[in-house]
Amino acid sequence: MDFLASDSLRGRGSGTQDELIAATYVASQLEQYGVEPAGDNGTYIQRGTLVHRKLAAPATLSLHPSGSQEATWTQGKEFVPVYLGRDSFSGPLQKVRFDEKNKPKLQPNAVVFLTSKNENEYRRAAFELADEGAVAVLIPEDQRARDRWQSLSEKLPDLPTEIEGGGTSGMTTQVAVFALSQEAVKAMEQIPDGTTVSFEPQVAPAEKTYTWNALGIIRGRDPGLSRAAILLSAHLDHLGVGKPVNGDSIYNGADDDASGTTAVLELARVLGSGPKPRRTVLFALFGSEEAGGLGSSYFLQHPPVPLKDIAANLEFEMIGRADPKVPREANWLTGWERSNLGPVLAEHGANLVGDPRPDEGFFARSDNIVLAKKGVVAQTVSSFAVHKDYHQPSDDLAHIDFVHMDRAIGSMLKPVLWLVNSDFSPKWKEGKQP
Ligand SMILES: [Zn+2]
Numbered sequence: 001m002d003f004l005a006s007d008s009l010r011g012r013g014s015g016t017q018d019e020l021i022a023a024t025y026v027a028s029q030l031e032q033y034g035v036e037p038a039g040d041n042g043t044y045i046q047r048g049t050l051v052h053r054k055l056a057a058p059a060t061l062s063l064h065p066s067g068s069q070e071a072t073w074t075q076g077k078e079f080v081p082v083y084l085g086r087d088s089f090s091g092p093l094q095k096v097r098f099d100e101k102n103k104p105k106l107q108p109n110a111v112v113f114l115t116s117k118n119e120n121e122y123r124r125a126a127f128e129l130a131d132e133g134a135v136a137v138l139i140p141e142d143q144r145a146r147d148r149w150q151s152l153s154e155k156l157p158d159l160p161t162e163i164e165g166g167g168t169s170g171m172t173t174q175v176a177v178f179a180l181s182q183e184a185v186k187a188m189e190q191i192p193d194g195t196t197v198s199f200e201p202q203v204a205p206a207e208k209t210y211t212w213n214a215l216g217i218i219r220g221r222d223p224g225l226s227r228a229a230i231l232l233s234a235h236l237d238h239l240g241v242g243k244p245v246n247g248d249s250i251y252n253g254a255d256d257d258a259s260g261t262t263a264v265l266e267l268a269r270v271l272g273s274g275p276k277p278r279r280t281v282l283f284a285l286f287g288s289e290e291a292g293g294l295g296s297s298y299f300l301q302h303p304p305v306p307l308k309d310i311a312a313n314l315e316f317e318m319i320g321r322a323d324p325k326v327p328r329e330a331n332w333l334t335g336w337e338r339s340n341l342g343p344v345l346a347e348h349g350a351n352l353v354g355d356p357r358p359d360e361g362f363f364a365r366s367d368n369i370v371l372a373k374k375g376v377v378a379q380t381v382s383s384f385a386v387h388k389d390y391h392q393p394s395d396d397l398a399h400i401d402f403v404h405m406d407r408a409i410g411s412m413l414k415p416v417l418w419l420v421n422s423d424f425s426p427k428w429k430e431g432k433q434p
Helices: 017-032 119-131 143-147 149-154 182-188 254-273 294-301 341-347 368-372 402-420
Strands: 045-052 060-064 071-074 079-084 089-097 111-115 136-140 176-180 196-199 207-218 229-235 240-245 248-251 281-286 310-317 331-333 352-354 377-382
Touching: 017 045, 017 207, 017 254, 017 281, 045 294, 079 119, 079 143, 079 149, 111 119, 119 136, 136 182, 136 196, 143 149, 176 182, 207 254, 207 294, 229 254, 229 294, 229 402, 254 281, 254 310, 254 402, 281 294, 294 368, 310 368, 331 341, 331 402, 341 352, 341 377, 341 402, 352 402, 368 377
Parallel strands: 089 111, 111 136, 136 176, 229 281, 229 310, 310 377, 331 352
Antiparallel strands: 045 207, 060 071, 060 196, 079 176, 089 196, 207 281, 240 248, 331 377
């Protein structure tokens, strides 16, 4: 952890040479622990190719009301892009008040114009509407859009990064969100529901970059359980070098997520030195989590064992600080109520409780969600992800509570040893799979 979070790795920026050095270091540790390689060509490193695309010109929206003139709205004038989770869309305008008691029934491919009393609700509502099938959500400008209007006007928007082999990140929500200027909001009053709204941008030539995962495997000794692997994971990247705060520009990411990487390495050390477990155990230290779950999404498309043979995933995220909301030394498991995994680990000695901050949506904020969306019972062990040093240069070793972290990892050893030697079958509860 000392090395991973040191200034020499310059914050392990997603997809940078520093991320590769972190992955190479982690690989050398896995090798020393007697874990076999599970990366490319017999190595511990899996290199993922990422395809980045951006618009060739400012974004425009076309509005075609039936029977009247088409209008074109332009980025920086009538709107600014807030979130682009899809390349293009075209659908009927539907005006929705978010504070309606009942959830509105959306048209297929609806482009929602959202109104609500409370501007703090807009963004959360936009993502909820995406879950209901909206392809795009137009929100009135909120404070965050006003603050950044100038820069959001000028920057040509990025389209979602593609993972080589197809698709975008499993963390991407397939929706476009645009904030409308006050004038555009006024103009909306005259534009009828059902007007076709389209976004069909010109795209600049794509650019390729790489990200690196470190992968290891211990093959289980019980052939009957060989298709019930347990995946232990964390992310090895962080935010790299960025805007200085109090003269410090290195975002060390000690808690986020050198701590989780350390936990996975410690589990690898213990499992690598003991007798072979009954189940196969995979160790994955993902790159480019901070760029939107890109390393884990690449892994998902190029898994070292078939995905259907992975029974469960435990991701370790930010376990270097004690959460004052739970008993000291406890970790919480995101999505506790969604599966049978947390309670059974606790029964077997894990100092693990339910996530005390469900409003933060942590279940969907780490690599586990990428796997969970594909059906794997995938949850995150964490302890205090909302401290003031979160995503700051001050998330460094000086702010780690090593006693907490040591005991938190220690409490997971026995239950994980039990899990990888059991024939327990992790399952989502009815209707709780994301
Ligand atoms: Zn993280």
